[in-house]
Amino acid sequence: MILINFIGIALLLVGLGIPAMxxxxxxxxxxxxxxxxxxxxxAMDVTWRLIQRGENSWRAALALPKQGGSIFFLPVWLWGGWWIGLGMYRLVFASQSS
Known part of the structure; x- marks a missing residue:
């Protein structure tokens, strides 16, 4: 199992850098x-995985760590989904508490 790969690091740096700027x-x-x-x-990780999938099905391409970015055994697209959920939660509930 891949803990962190270079694709994951690159996607994370770009994915954090562009929105920060x-x-x-x-x-x-x-x-x-x-x-x-x-x-x-x-968007970046799913696109990368679907382009690099080769003989694998699209479902396998989304799950296999070697197909795209991976950070702490989890695909980068899953981390992105977590950030979307966290941001949406904070947008909804932070505005209610103010």
Missing amino acids: ASSALHLSHEASLVVTGVLLV
Whole structure:
């Protein structure tokens, strides 16, 4: 099993760097930045996996660690989904508590 691979590191750096620069330039909230980061990570990793899938089915390509980015045994698209969920949760419930 792959703990972290270079594709995962590159996707994570780009996926965190672009929204960080955009959020400071556009004055986005932290929660909106989390959602943008998640969407970007999911889009980049799924695209990479589907392009590199070779003989594998698309379902196997999404799950196999060698097909795309992997961080701590989890595919990068799963981390992106977690960030989307966290950002959406904070957008909804942080605005209610204010």
